[in-house]
Amino acid sequence: MLPIAFAAGAVLNLAHCASAKEAKGYAAATLVEAADYLPCGDGCSALADPANAFCFRQGDQVLVGEGRSYLHESKFSGMEELAGMQIQIRFNRRSIWIRTPERTVKIRRGSRYWNFKDTGCIREVHRPILAIAEASKRPAKVPAEAFALPGSGKGDLFLWYQCALEADKAMIACRRWYRNGDAYGKDWYCAQTLDGAPVGAVATLDPLLSQEGRLVLKSGGVLRRDNRARTNEILDRPGEACR
Numbered sequence: 001m002l003p004i005a006f007a008a009g010a011v012l013n014l015a016h017c018a019s020a021k022e023a024k025g026y027a028a029a030t031l032v033e034a035a036d037y038l039p040c041g042d043g044c045s046a047l048a049d050p051a052n053a054f055c056f057r058q059g060d061q062v063l064v065g066e067g068r069s070y071l072h073e074s075k076f077s078g079m080e081e082l083a084g085m086q087i088q089i090r091f092n093r094r095s096i097w098i099r100t101p102e103r104t105v106k107i108r109r110g111s112r113y114w115n116f117k118d119t120g121c122i123r124e125v126h127r128p129i130l131a132i133a134e135a136s137k138r139p140a141k142v143p144a145e146a147f148a149l150p151g152s153g154k155g156d157l158f159l160w161y162q163c164a165l166e167a168d169k170a171m172i173a174c175r176r177w178y179r180n181g182d183a184y185g186k187d188w189y190c191a192q193t194l195d196g197a198p199v200g201a202v203a204t205l206d207p208l209l210s211q212e213g214r215l216v217l218k219s220g221g222v223l224r225r226d227n228r229a230r231t232n233e234i235l236d237r238p239g240e241a242c243r
Contacts, residue, residue: 026088026099029058032118034080039066039112052076053113054098055121056089062120063089065096067107075105114153114211123208126150130207133158139181146177150211159184159212163205165191171226171242172199174215186233187213190242193221 036050053066069075079100088099097106116122133148139160146162156178163174170191176184191199199217209216215223227243229236 026090026097027058028086029056029063029089030086031055031079031082031084032057032062033116033121034076034083035113035115036076036080037113037115051113052079052107053111053116054079054096054107055111055116055118055124056096057120058089062118062124063091063096063109064111064113064116064121064124065091065107065109066111066113067105075103112153114150119209126208126211129158133179136179139177139179141181141183142177146175147205147207149205149207149215152212156212161187163189163215165199165203172203172223176212188226188228188230189215190224190226192224192242193217194224195221197221199223 032055034052034054036052039051049068049070051066051068054064056063056065067076069077079098082100090097090099091109094109095106096109097104110128111125113125116125129150130148136148138144138146142160143162146160148158149161150158158179160177160179160181161174163172165172172189172191174187174189176187178184193199199221203223204218206216206218206220213225217223224242228240
């Protein structure tokens with residue numbers, strides 16, 4: 001099987017994720033996206049307070065952060081409606097202050113919100129996760145060729161992946177391991193992107209945009225996930241086309 005190459009240069013300087021200099025005062029930034037979500041995912045209790053995630057663009061810099069409203073104070077109420085607009089922010093390595101005509105709120109720098117749509121926002125969520133993976137000791141059971149990818153946002157911070165084009169060149173099989181090295185089965189993809197473009201013998205993944213279940217190429221194409229039924233990794237219907 002031919003390996004799917006990892007974009008090695010894309011993870012250089014990942015520890016630089018929070019290296020921006022502290023702003024001395026407020027300056028205009030575009031609120032790219034804002035959303036509320038439950039950081040604890042499926043493990044939340046019925047009374048869990050949601051977090052509010054924000055992504056800003058200021059010049060060529062993208063910042064993500066999040067905060068919480070406790071005891072129904074709703075200090076972030078309605079801020080999603082400001083998406084696409086310019087607002088005033090200032091920030092340091094740990095915090096972001098947001099100032100609107102109605103209020104000023106402080107949020108934590110960084111976010112684990114996995115559903116941002118903007119690629120710049122996605123990269124800023126994934127960057128520190130990959131930095132953690134880079135700083136982690138690779139488990140002995142994980143091959144040297146395997147690379148780290150952020151998880152799906154449902155529990156695992158990151159997973160180890162090793163992908164290869166199958167012999168028939170119709171699909172891509174990705175072996176997976178948990179961060180501790182335990183095997184996690186395979187993830188299957190068609191050898192084509194969502195828009196139908198074929199994937200050749202070597203495909204370079206973008207680790208800052210990819211995550212478990214969604215593999216993005218450096219070209220920007222997203223691999224089509226193979227949803228065909230399998231039993232013990234063998235196709236139930238061998239003649240069925242990848243879909």
